[in-house]
Amino acid sequence: GQSLEQPSEVTAVEGAIVQINCTYQTSGFYGLSWYQQHDGGAPTFLSYNALDGLEETGRFSSFLSRSDSYGYLLLQELQMKDSASYFCAVRAITNYGQNFVFGPGTRLSVLP
Amino acid sequence: DAGVIQSPRHEVTEMGQEVTLRCKPISGHNSLFWYRQTMMRGLELLIYFNNNVPIDDSGMPEDRFSAKMPNASFSTLKIQPSEPRDSAVYFCASRDPLSDQPQHFGDGTRLSIL
Numbered sequence: 001g002q003s004l005e006q007p008s009e010v011t012a013v014e015g016a017i018v019q020i021n022c023t024y025q026t027s028g029f030y031g032l033s034w035y036q037q038h039d040g041g042a043p044t045f046l047s048y049n050a051l052d053g054l055e056e057t058g059r060f061s062s063f064l065s066r067s068d069s070y071g072y073l074l075l076q077e078l079q080m081k082d083s084a085s086y087f088c089a090v091r092a093i094t095n096y097g098q099n100f101v102f103g104p105g106t107r108l109s110v111l112p
Numbered sequence: 113d114a115g116v117i118q119s120p121r122h123e124v125t126e127m128g129q130e131v132t133l134r135c136k137p138i139s140g141h142n143s144l145f146w147y148r149q150t151m152m153r154g155l156e157l158l159i160y161f162n163n164n165v166p167i168d169d170s171g172m173p174e175d176r177f178s179a180k181m182p183n184a185s186f187s188t189l190k191i192q193p194s195e196p197r198d199s200a201v202y203f204c205a206s207r208d209p210l211s212d213q214p215q216h217f218g219d220g221t222r223l224s225i226l
Contacts, residue, residue: 033214035214041219042203042217042218042219042220043155043203043217044217045214045216048212048214050212087155094168095168096167096168096170097162097167097168098209099157099160099168100145100157100215101157102154102155102157103154104154105154105155
């Protein structure tokens with residue numbers, strides 16, 4: 001089976017840096033994705049790591065360590081609009097082939 | 113380019129009624145996913161299709177739920193009869209299974225069963 005763990009909530013102030021961790025257990029693994037979801041909105045794609053290391057996209061970076069079954073999303077220069085839920089998702093092998101499994105989500109609150 | 117299109121955006125109905133949710137995937141995306149999101153259970157995969165064929169329906173909660181994909185540009189998720197515990201936001205997503213590209217989500221249908 002597949003399981004993912006993330007912190008349920010994180011709070012930070014504007015301009016700060018925050019790291020959201022994700023650990024996973026899967027029977028097969030292709031890559032780790034991160035999605036952002038604002039209240040009342042749809043999940044939107046942020047980043048994808050298939051290989052170990054850091055991927056940077058503007059203020060957001062994502063890291064993966066396959067040997068540790070661990071990844072994180074790093075948000076820099078936090079802005080109020082970054083307040084949202086963040087989900088990690090593994091692209092993994094299931095009994096039915098490839099699939100994406102989502103973590104429980106981390107609610108980020110950015111304070112002024 | 114148009115994204116994933118879902119309808120209706122909101123649905124309020126009484127328990128026992130049939131509910132049909134609709135989804136049009138992004139053109140060229142041959143994988144389509146139906147998710148349900150609630151506060152208690154998070155984002156759950158209900159079923160997904162590859163090339164219009166259901167591949168994994170292990171997440172469908174019970175026989176009251178059914179999904180079809182009659183062609184590459186349209187899918188439905190049906191609940192009959194509906195119950196209050198089915199109240200949730202239902203998302204449809206699509207992706208190109210031959211690439212590393214991510215899933216793209218529709219705006220969701222907010223379903224309330226009274």
